[in-house]
Amino acid sequence: AAGVIQSPRHLIKEKRETATLKCYPIPRHDTVYWYQQGPGQDPQFLISFYEKMQSDKGSIPDRFSAQQFSDYHSELNMSSLELGDSALYFCASSSDREFDEQYFGPGTRLTVT
């Protein structure tokens, strides 16, 4: 079965640079979620989209922005990167069924030097 695809899998950037992470949900899934997991921490919700509209927002820095496109893929844009942004970034997707769990992608490991 098709899974959530994230690219790139690994990314190394320098401070103050920008980064763009991409997420391709499972086919026919219309909701996308972004989570950030720092070293040794639990995943923290950043933002979600349903049918291309922002549906919920967590502790996402103002330096970050995201959107969902017409083909349902999503991109997380991160600017003015800081050392503390180094983390594993997960994308998850789900269908519009109430009871559907979130299926996670493999994550993008971002390292800011």
Added chain:
Amino acid sequence: AQKVTQAQTEISVVEKEDVTLDCVYETRDTTYYLFWYKQPPSGELVFLIRRNSFDEQNEISGRYSWNFQKSTSSFNFTITASQVVDSAVYFCALSRTKAAGNKLTFGGGTRVLVKP
């Protein structure tokens, strides 16, 4: 606000022992969902089980079983006859209904180390 607490930070067992992971949650919602996810050393998050707040029936699925008790706001997870491949970090998570915004709130995770 929603909160999930996993009091055990690390559990070490010998292969074939049973492992029980504790999870306590807080929510003001009457309808909510509880999950267990596994994160092996490779880093991906693997969905294990989901429970709806209105269904307290406890079940067994292979070597996994769970004990959901609304009265104590607990959702414990047991691995029976543990194997080395079970070594991972296990996260308990809570979400609201889709209409209320179903982001996952995770507990701090419990690292399970199964020794051969």
